[in-house]
Amino acid sequence: MLDFITQKKHDESRQGEAFAPEQAGVQQFSKRFYIESYGCQMNFADSEVVASILQEGGFGATRNYEEADLILINTCSIREKAEQTVRKRLTDLRKVKQNRPGALIGVLGCMAERLKSKFLEEEKLVDIVVGPDAYRTLPSLITEAEGGQKAVNVLLSREETYADIAPVRLGGDGVSAFVSIMRGCNNMCSFCVVPFTRGRERSRDAISIVNECQVLFDEGYKEVTLLGQNVDSYYWVDESTDTIVNFAQLLEKVALISPLLRVRFSTSHPKDITDEVLHTMAKYENICKYIHLPVQSGSTRVLQLMNRTYTREWYIAKVDRIRAIMPDCGISSDIIAGFCTETEEEHQETMSLMEYSKYDLSYMFFYSERPGTLAARRYEDDIPEDVKKRRLDEIVHLQNKLSHESNVRDLGKTFKVLIEGDSKKSGNDWKGRNSQNKMLVFPKGDHKVNKGDYVMVKVTDCTKATLLGEIV
CATH class of the missing domain: 2.40.50.140 (Nucleic acid-binding proteins)
Structure with a gap:
């Protein structure tokens, strides 16, 4: 699960951000689109792929939804609050149709796949619903919707990586850019909807990744972040040479573009990050010394319920290994408070593991049951909300202390x-x-x-x- 751009909770993930590329003047296009993105970095990267597809289809970007012919919301389904936020936003955007009767509203991403029937039939909020693997079909779906039909494609794919599409960089700073290296997830964490909304894991070919990073550098970008639900399981076979490229080797290929190009990545699953990756990071100055290493819980029993496939002791050993190879490496984490059956003692285990790991920051939230997940089917969500919130408050308070201590250690450096x-x-x-x-x-x-x-x-x-x- 990708980290969110927030330091409190995934519930409070990046609110919708709307962007238009600086170089794309709307005058050259007959129609205009507006797009808002919610949630994780992958959604923002996907919006840049969508922008490229729409521009090829004759749509120019606009920063003003009131003048758009097509309004798209790229959605997040990881937390209930995120879905509520998107629903409210869609209700507000429907008012645009009063002034622009021909305008179309569409939902992209994880909520599109999960709630397609509700959007189209029960709530009648949207005209177009497109899942994460179906963005190429947007032009034909728009044509269907313009003809009065409800247009839907939420089919998941085992092959789609959008490797051949050059993303349109939306509202960026011209310094840093996201580069998607894989899609989907094979880790069936019991609390997570990602395997059901984004499908099975597949890696993009390394040649196209390196080429995209090279183009970004040539255009003046100085930093790329390689994105995947679990980048450490990246695996691609170059059939022309019958050689395998793993994540450590991909990192090296991108780092070798130029020492002036910084390389970051997100996210790592503790079970998959290898010594080879750590040594590659240590070898190249331009590979950033920072790892997002979600722990979720400090209790081995709760980790087993979450299907995280590691123990408390195993995770601690991984932190120790990172510190041994890269003493200056920054580490952040994801933490869930109040998962099913979590005891007070297990909550304290999470707190003590935070203390041990000395996280620079964490993305923290209390457990919210997501329909269709393994946890929803197997376990009772039995921790009262007031207890969840109290435990979360304690975790946030501790992380604030750890973050401040981490920064104090940098004084004078x-x-x-x-x-x-x-x-x-x-x-x-x-x-x-x-x-x-x-x-x-x-x-x-x-x-x-x-x-x-x-x-x-x-x-x-x-x-x-x-x-x-x-x-x-």
Whole structure:
């Protein structure tokens, strides 16, 4: 399961973000589309694939949904609150049809696959429903919907990777970009809907991945994040040479494009990350020293109920191995509070494992039963909500403490930082991340540097979320 862009809960995942590519003026297209994305990084990467398909079909992007002929919501189904947020947004967007009767509204992504009949028949919220593996059919589905038909394609595929489609970079900073390397998931974690909404795991060919990263670098991008539900299980066979490319080898191929191109990845499943990956990370300075390593629970019994296929002790040994090979590696995690039958003692085990691992940050939420998952079929959701919330609050409080302690340890250190743009609070400051994925904010001063440049920054102060420093 991919990490969410939030530090509290997956419930509070990235709210819908709407983007239009800077280079695509709407004047050259006869119709315009607007797209909002919710949830994980994979959804945002998928929206860029959809934008490419739509542009080929004669649609130009717009940042204003009120002038769009096609409004798309790329949805997340991981938490109940995420679905509620999307439903409310769709209800609001239906009002657009009062002013633009010919406008079409479509749902993409995980909710599309899971709730297709409700959207189309019970709630009548949308005209088009497209699952994660059916984006190529969007032009024909739009034609169907324009003719008054409800257009649906939520078929899952064992082959689709969109490897031949060049994504249109939507609203990015021109510095960092997502590159999808695989789709689907074979890990049947009992709490997770991803295997049912995104299908079985399949890896994109390494040649197209490296080519996409090369093009991004040539266009001025300085950082790529390789995306997959479980990147460490990446596996592709080059039939022309009958050789296998695993994730460590793919990482190396991308790193070798240029030492000026930073390489990140997300997400790792603890059972699959190998010493070969860790040694490859240690070997190349431009492969970021940061691993998102979801633990979910610190209790072996609960981990077994979750079907995570490792024990508490095994996970701790993996953390120890990462620290041994890369002492400076940043580690973050996903944590679920209040999973079925979790006892107070098991909750404390999660807290103690957090203390041991010293996570730089965590993505934390309380358990919410998702229909169709193994947990929904096998176990009773028997932890009262007030207990779940209290346990989550304790986890969040502890993580805030750990994050602050992690930042305090960096006081006085100097890091290589990639400038991503202006600080949110002041145009007089730059912001950027170091190799460990920590955000640094520092004054521009009289330094002749620009967005996309690397600078050395000495840490002089910190908050629990941000390092503050100065260029040296």
